[in-house]
Amino acid sequence: MARCGCGGGLCNCSVVAGENVTVGGSGSPANPYTVSANVGCDAVRPCLSGGDGIAYDAGTGVIGAAVSPAPGNNLTAGPDGLFVPTGAATVSTGCGLTGDGSGGAPVAAAVGTWPYPCDPDAAGGVVVCDSNGVLRGEPRGQINFFQVTETRAYADLAVPNELTVVDTFELAITNPDACRAATVLVEREVDVDFVLPAGAGASYGHDTDQMYYLRNTGSSTMNDAHTQTTKLYQYVAALAPGAGANIQLPVSMDRGSGGATYNRIQVFIRAILISL
Structure with missing residues (x-):
């Protein structure tokens, strides 16, 4: 060394x-x-x-789990680990749970079988815990309905012979669903009273779409001649949660001839909001 x-x-x-x-x-x-x-x-x-x-x-040098003897603590240590003895724990399995808490039957969520052809990973809903510790599913779907009915009188105004919007009606809507966007379906109805002297003709429409034409082929005046027309269409595919929209119904007229006039327009605007 x-x-x-x-x-x-x-x-x-x-x-x-x-x-x-x-x-x-x-x-x-x-x-x-x-x-x-x-x-x-x-x-x-x-x-x-x-x-x-x-x-x-x-x-002895043995290290193990210290199980609390406090009331309500039913945890037991065995040679194969920790478990809750059968009947020792207060376990409610009336809804959503299975098992009795024993080593052979641990408490677990009771689940069903997915019955749809789509993939649950992509299409399945979710379950969350709210602020009070309560399990909640996805928000419920909603169907909401709005409508307006209005009648306006006019002093025998001449029916234009070129396509013209003579008046406009409106319905204000709001999507009351705070979670989902809504598809809006709109149904609109128009009824116009025409006064048609002999040989006169007149037409009315929704927006620029002519819906009704009438001509007097007789020898006397037709007073308050009218027919109600209806149109149903999708107004918007996705109205955002809480968002509003103003649905308009312009009433147009054309093909006025022979001194044709109108004195009344009645409309119905109905909207169905579907959020699913």
């Missing part, structure tokens, strides 16, 4: 084994020192302790 005056199989260095350590050999090249650690369990156990939920026996 360097600087220890080793020679002839002898060294002047002194090596002493400390606690839990053994030293062997003489320090010569043929018999070098061998240092070994010999730490037994009794030396290690004082370094260990049990915390919350952990039991530690310093005498």
Whole structure:
């Protein structure tokens, strides 16, 4: 060993084994020192302790789960782990749960079989926990209805012979669903009273779409001649939650001839909002 005056199989260095350590050999090249650690369990156990939920026996060195004896705690430790003994826990399985809490029948969610051809990963709904800890499904679908009916009188105005919007009616709607956009279906009805002298003709329409034409082929005046027409269409595919819209119904007239006039327009505007 360097600087220890080793020679002839002898060294002047002194090596002493400390606690839990053994030293062997003489320090010569043929018999070098061998240092070994010999730490037994009794030396290690004082370094260990049990915390919350952990039991530690310093005498045997066994570490396990510390099960609280407080009322209502029915957790039991067995050779195969922790479980709730059958009948020991208060488990309600009347709705949404199965099992009795035992090792062989743990409590689990009661689920059904997906009966649809689509993929549940893509089309399945969600269940969430609300602020009170109650399970909630997706928001319920809604169908809402709005309508307006209005009649306006006119002082025997001449029916134009070119397509002209003579008056406009409106219905304001709001999507009351706070979660989903709504598809809006609109039904509109128009009824116009014409006064047609002999040989006169007149037409009315919704927007620029002519819906009704009447001509007097008789020899006397036709007073308040009218027919009600209806049109149903999709107004908007996705009205955002809480958003509003103004549905308009322009009433147009054309093909006025022979002194044709009108004195009344009655309209119905109905809107169905579907959010699913």
